[in-house]
Amino acid sequence: MNVQKSYANESRRQGSLYLVGTPIGNLEDMTYRAVRVLGEVQWIAAEDTRQTRKLLTHFDISTRLVSYHEHNKQASGPELIRLMQEGDSIALVSDAGLPAICDPGADLVRLAIEADIPVIPIPGANAALSGLIMSGLPTERFTFVGFLPRDKKPLERELAALKREPGTVICYESPHRLVKTLTVMAETIGETREICLVRELTKKYEEAVRGTIRECLDYLNEHPPQGEYVLILRGISPEEAEASGEAQWWAALTPAEHVARYEADGLDHKEALRRAAQDRGVPKRELYNLLHQGS
The missing domain is CATH 3.40.1010.10 (Tetrapyrrole methylase, N-terminal domain)
Incomplete structure (x- = not known):
C-alpha cells in the first residue's frame, strides 16, 4: 500500500x-x-x-x-x-x-x-477529453483506448471487442491511417454507428465532423485528412445490443469463460478482466478475487 x-x-x-x-x-x-x-x-x-x-x-x-x-x-x-x-x-x-x-x-x-x-x-x-466534450456524444461513461493497432488483424480483434462497449469510446489516430481505420470500423462495428472526428484541437483549423461512420468516410473522400485526430465513437445502444443479440451475451458464461472470451478477442488479461467486470456491474477487484479463489 x-x-x-x-x-x-x-x-x-x-x-x-x-x-x-x-x-x-x-x-x-x-x-x-x-x-x-x-x-x-x-x-x-x-x-x-x-x-x-x-x-x-x-x-x-x-x-x-x-x-x-x-x-x-x-x-x-x-x-x-x-x-x-x-x-x-x-x-x-x-x-x-x-x-x-x-x-x-x-x-x-x-x-x-x-x-x-x-x-x-x-x-x-488534454486532447481526448476536449474531443469528448465537444462531440455531442454521451459523456457519463467512456473508455479511452489510445492508439488502435496498426495491422488489420489486431485492429479487427480490438474493434470486435469495442463493438460491445456500452460507453463512448475515445481513441487517437494519425491522418494517413484514418480512412483505413474507419473502413475497418465500418466493416466490424457497422456503418451506421455515430462517430465524431475532431482534428487540430485549439488551433486555427480546429474541426469536428459528426455523423455515422459511413457519412464520415464519404466526407473524407472529398476532404482528405489533415492533422492529428481524436475519434469519439458512440457505444452500443440497448436497442442495438438487443437487435444484435449482444445484450447480456455473457449471461450463460461463468466469470472465467467471460474473461476468456475477451482474451480470445485479442485483449490482455487485465483489460479482459476490466471489461468482464464492467459487463457484470461488479468491481474489478471482486471479479479478480472470484477467479483466483483457491489458487
Whole structure:
C-alpha cells in the first residue's frame, strides 16, 4: 500500500515529480501554475527537448532540460529517480497535453511511486477529453483506448471487442491511417454507428465532423485528412445490443469463460478482466478475487 499526502511535509529532503500539462496547440492554454512550477523545479524531463525549449523560451523559463522518451527511459528513468531522492524536483512534460498518457511518462510515475516520491499532477489541456466534450456524444461513461493497432488483424480483434462497449469510446489516430481505420470500423462495428472526428484541437483549423461512420468516410473522400485526430465513437445502444443479440451475451458464461472470451478477442488479461467486470456491474477487484479463489 502507498499513501501519498502531496503537501503534508513540504520540508522533506527528497524532491517531487510534477506531471505538467502543456498546450495541445494554443499557447494561451498554458496555466499560471504550470508556468510557475516549470520555473521552480530543478529539472524538466521532456519527451522532445527541441519542442519543449520553444515553449520555455516563449514563457521565459530557463530551467535545465533533460531528455526522457521511449528509447532512453531504461537509463534515464533511474537517473531521474536518483536526482529526486537527492532533493531535486522534476517536472515531466510530453510534446503536448498531459504527460503519462500513451507515453513513457507512465513508467517514470511507477518508478517514483516505488521510490516513495510524491507524484503531483498539474492539470492542463488534454486532447481526448476536449474531443469528448465537444462531440455531442454521451459523456457519463467512456473508455479511452489510445492508439488502435496498426495491422488489420489486431485492429479487427480490438474493434470486435469495442463493438460491445456500452460507453463512448475515445481513441487517437494519425491522418494517413484514418480512412483505413474507419473502413475497418465500418466493416466490424457497422456503418451506421455515430462517430465524431475532431482534428487540430485549439488551433486555427480546429474541426469536428459528426455523423455515422459511413457519412464520415464519404466526407473524407472529398476532404482528405489533415492533422492529428481524436475519434469519439458512440457505444452500443440497448436497442442495438438487443437487435444484435449482444445484450447480456455473457449471461450463460461463468466469470472465467467471460474473461476468456475477451482474451480470445485479442485483449490482455487485465483489460479482459476490466471489461468482464464492467459487463457484470461488479468491481474489478471482486471479479479478480472470484477467479483466483483457491489458487
